Amino acid sequence: MKKRYLLITLMILLISITACTSKKTTDDTYTDDEKTTFAVGFDQDFPPMGFIGEDGEFTGFDLNLAKEVAERLDLELILQPISWDAKDMELESGNIDCIWNGFTITGREENYTWTDAYMANDQVFVVKEDSEIEKKEDLAGKTVVVQADSSAEAALKENQDLVDTFGDYLTAADYNMALMDLQSGAVDAVAMDSIVANYHIEKKDGKFSVLDESLSSEGYGVGFLLGNTGLRDKVQSTLEEMAEDGTLEKISTEWFGKDITTINKK
Known part of the structure; x- marks a missing residue:
């Protein structure tokens, strides 16, 4: 009888440990200083924000912004095309760090951790x-x-x-x-x-x-997994720097003929 109780106790303990280790929490702020990559999820059929150029390479206004941010943060940029209706799964699985592709904040404010809107x-x-x-x-x-x-x-x-x-x-x-x-x-x-x-x-x-x-x-923003304030803050600060030094205006003018960005300068 004691063996039976012991077996039941061990099973309960194993289930509890598995549940704790597999659960994705929103308290994960991703502040790991050893992070070396920046995986951006985007819809490759969404010009001019992100798409396949005539040379067969990924290009677009948002991807140009992401490239500049990654360089300034000394991170390797990984451009990850995704199916738009599977974006949440891609984010929750850790396959991407953010969704950056004409991603609307309005109506989704509580579903992701956002940068400020950078475009209307x-x-x-x-x-x-x-x-x-x-x-x-x-x-x-x-x-x-x-x-x-x-x-x-x-x-x-x-x-x-x-x-x-x-x-x-x-x-x-x-x-x-x-x-x-x-x-x-x-x-x-x-x-x-x-x-x-x-x-x-x-x-x-x-x-x-x-x-x-x-x-x-x-407004368009960069969306991160809910709770990922660490990486969001780094990207937000970098976008503000780019607004201050004129890089946002330069990239916007290249794509749209004028500056249509909305990030506030420091």
């Missing part, structure tokens, strides 16, 4: 240039597509009355696919980030236009 953005509707759709009311009966798990999708959840007027409401894996569908006439409108939409209009062959009425306004 709107969620908008994009239509073909020759479309008869000129305002949101004209979307009634039309086919609208949005990227899965995107800020535009979240904004539309807050505008259910509008969604109910759509003829069909679809999701796409990425905005390149959505805009291809728009170009071909398979859909009538795409709900997406204005910064990305304007980049496509300016740089790509597709002839699109953006409706004047926006869905929502928001």
Whole structure:
């Protein structure tokens, strides 16, 4: 009988130890001074923030910022393309240190540890240039597509009355696919980030236009695992330094023709 009680006690102890060692806590501040890498998770189909350039290499405004931050922190930058709807799993597993790719803070404030917003953005509707759709009311009966798990999708959840007027409401894996569908006439409108939409209009062959009425306004930030204040603080301080010495303005001007960043100078 004593052996049976001993066996049960050992089993309970083993389960307790396993649970304690496997649980991911939000108190982990990642202040390890021996850290040598900086793994950035991004959507590789999200120009101009992060995408595959004509040379086959990863490029983009956000990736340029991340590269500069990594160099100043003396860390090896690892650019890790991820599926956008799997970003939380990538972060929680430790496969990436942060999500940095036109990542909207608004509506996610309590889900991640954030830097300050470094850029402002709107969620908008994009239509073909020759479309008869000129305002949101004209979307009634039309086919609208949005990227899965995107800020535009979240904004539309807050505008259910509008969604109910759509003829069909679809999701796409990425905005390149959505805009291809728009170009071909398979859909009538795409709900997406204005910064990305304007980049496509300016740089790509597709002839699109953006409706004047926006869905929502928001800010882009760098998102870390909840509780990872150590690494967040280092990145935040470095972004402030870059704002102060003009590097943010320089990189922004290279991509957008002007400084559209919002990080406050020290």
